Amino acid sequence: MAVVLIAVIYLYISPYCKYVIQGNSRPADAVESFKDDWYLIGGFSGEAGEEFSFLKQNNRNLSTDIKGYFINDTIYCFVPQNTNVSRLRASFTFDGKVSVDNKLQISGLSSLIFTDTVVYSVKNGPTTKNYSVIILKSELPTLQIDTYDEERVLAKVRYVGGTLRLYDTESGYAQQVLPVEIRVRGNSTASLPKLPYKFKLDSAKSLSGLTPSTDYTLLANYYDPTMTRNTLAFAIAEHLGMDFVPESHMVDVIINGEYCGVYCLTTQVDVSSASVDITPITESDTSGEALTGGYLLELETRIYDDMTNAFFTSSTIPVRIKSPSLPTKEQTEYIQNYLNEFESCLYSEDFTYNGKSLEEYIDFESFAAMYWTNEIMKNTDFPVPMSYFVYKDRGGVLSAGPVWDFDIAAGNIMERPDAMDPTQWLSTDTTWYGRLLENEDFNRCVRDMYYENKAWITALPQYTDELISSVEPVQNNNFIRTYIGLNERLFSTEDNDFYKDVSFLEEYLTLRLEWIAQNVDDLENRVVTTE
Template sequence: MKTILSKLLILTVLLLLASLPSCVKQPAPKPTPGKDQEQEDDDKDDNKPVVETDPARLKFLSFSFAPEHNGQIYSEVALTASGNTLSGDILYYRTDLTQLAASFETNGAKVTVGSTEQKSGVTVNDFTKAIAYRIYTPAGQFREFKVTVRNHSYSGLPLLVLSTEGAAPVSSKETWIQGTMRIDRQENNCDEFSGQIEIKGRGNNSWAKDKKPYAIKLAEKQPVMGMNKHKRWALLANASDKTLLRNRVAFEIAKHATALDWTPDSRYVDVILNGRFLGNYLLTEQIKIDKNRVALAEMDPAATSGDAITGGYLLELDRYFDEVNKFRSAFADLPVNFKEPDEEGLNSAQFNYMKDYFNAVEALLYAPDFPAAGEYAELLDTDSFIDWWIVQELTHNQDTRLPGSCYMNKDRLGKLKAGPVWDFDLTTFIDSRSFLLKDESANNHSWFPRLFRDPAFRQRVRERWQAIRPSLEQIPAFIDSEAAYIQKAAWQNWGMWEYEIARSDVNHDEKLSWNDAVAALQTNYANRLAWMDAQIAAL
């Protein structure tokens, strides 16, 4: 009986266990590939080159040097194939051929140079001489290619390399674009630089050219190529100046021959923007109020009276009349723009103070009994106006009559001064036997015809001319030195931009060769200097 009960109990337990859900985890079924996955796999297979088994059909599908794999390559250099030879040129700058990593794609199983297997974008080789590359089939057969790289046609000038985020074009004078800047010294002793920047267009007439000028803003104040530290810099294209020397020579006259407080420093550079070589530029200090530039007291935006409201102010007389804060003068109707303080810092009391001061000078200059007792000299720094006038007349800068780019400044408790000088690429260093600013004319929008009515002013002009005259004798040697320095860069530059300058005739040398244009500049300067000697002596 007990045996029967035991068997019935075991049977009942087994039946109960069989009715419970299984606790064993079964393997999940493999998903069936969807159409998207199948297409992606097919695309990957399609993009892979078929590995050749016939050595005669082995080849490089592409071969180049990319900036992302080579620190001294600034735009992709693609080599071209001809039979079993690949060759290419690295132009416009000097690079280290001994440490280049090639990027390539082949239809072979592997690639070697000597006994070293090559990895695209990684393996470094010395390309100072031709290199033999071998492409192999899976069976070990190979085809050999001779790869030659030439590095030539560079000027030796420092290279300024600009890159914008996403290679965005610089197409606006208003909108700053984020980017980077690198200065490669090439064959020079200047300091190198690498850092974040912002960049935008600049200029008025010059912005309309195909070869564009640019404004650059560093992330923080730093010295650049031996020039004093600051955030703001200008890249002058000199697109209308066949010599490429006019701005540089005019700055040299102002800096080393006159007593003007400050003149922009500058350096020649060759420029690459987003991988495109743009030719020769003049990297220049931008005119700004700063202890390292126009050294004026910085205005307090809250100042409305007392000594604090008397300066410093930076003004520009310019026909474009395009600043937010501006006025036309009371007597000469001059277009006066406030450069600094700018629209964010200048208050109405400061605007009215400087406007009233400017008009007070004009009231004395245009008084019926002028020059009377020379009261204008109590408000206007005569020597700065004379030195500024000498630079403009010696270079025959016709823009000043419009007026264009005529700067003035006033420090706290100081007089109104002329300067700094700026903008000499157009209508300058022309063969001329007349004054631009001294005499009354319908085209002369300046104070100088009034100033030259004063015998005391004319006497001071003669004195200042004699004081600076010896320094002016050094300018021809400076022109020769700078021309020799940029000669190769100039040839490269006009090889690219000749079509643009050929449409112009503002400097009367656009149809000349570069060498002949430089010679004409030298001749015109010497003739102008001799002519001014006689004219100033007769004042």
């Protein structure tokens, strides 16, 4: 049965696991090879191998090398806000004699003012080619990571060491300088032009005002041209009262002098005071009360790639144990049996099992908040399921959360007409919820939560406006570097137009919320009366 389910799920999700790049090549140790669907329109070298950079050894006001990004005959250089560019010495490799305003330029020696566009002329025999150099400054905090020996960060299985510098938007100096280890993270997103990352510090530190943590994630939001869907989902879950919601902050990211784009900096989903703040379970907790928690689980279809710490429930829901990272046999058996007992209760005729009711297995409020966050955003990953977290604290019941991974939610997937349709329920027949909504008490909890928060939910498009306004000033820099190119564009609109994508999102949410308001009472019709 499980094998059949895996095959069906693979066929369902395989269209969404192919998004990679053509053009710039990656070394053999990369997570996956790039394919033909994605492409970039530039690179950190020109078509004929030209290079342009500002090296820190030649520029005392720089803390890292800044590499120029070539798009045709324009070279973009991305630097933190308030970087002094009044006098910079450029290093370059061009085939020919290089000049600016008819003045000879020597690589690494000639100093110029770069407050405005500077045009370099390269004369090779009878031909002259001009390159426009443009300095782009960040309007966000800038997270800069320099790895040791400039080792490239391309693998999921191995951390690369280095130094992290975090610049605020006011000073030209790094506010924090910390040792760091970084690697690639993600599933399908790990093979995109704009890679997502996970990094860890040697001790808990607060970055950009987030709760101090040792483990952080950089969400690339490459699938989402508005760069806001994940943050919007976090806000919904927090307002609906979920206990553990990822904190986040937008930052610009530079790695080894290469500008990577705008990222969502957030704490890693794990058992910690900065994320899922429950009692950690240790290797010695193998009996009694200690064995009951805390566990962090991920309902994740893609466990067929790696069955480590993974199992299927009695109803074939795929589950991976995220914490503890190395569960004992007793711990694995306990949490698997707990989920199986919950399902026995859920699918029983009267919602009881061994004398226990449904509320003695799960927390209704968190499961209702999870339902509404995914339903409002119409998150197509949720029913599969993908990136669906639940946790169980010591002595407690199973709770839903944190919410995660909404970049292809809210209609952002053209290959799925049903997902782009802002009407109809998404989650009512999937991953436990079809049966949960047949339970009178849970159904009432879901409907009550909606009406208690209706005013805020109805105003969600206005909140989206505020979120968009924080991203709008930096979107141009992001899309110069990480242009979303497709042979057949997958997401939202067919144009690479930030403002069209924003309009689509706002219109989609408006129509979605109108439909929910008109149909929320119909959920009561799903209740099944038990004797």
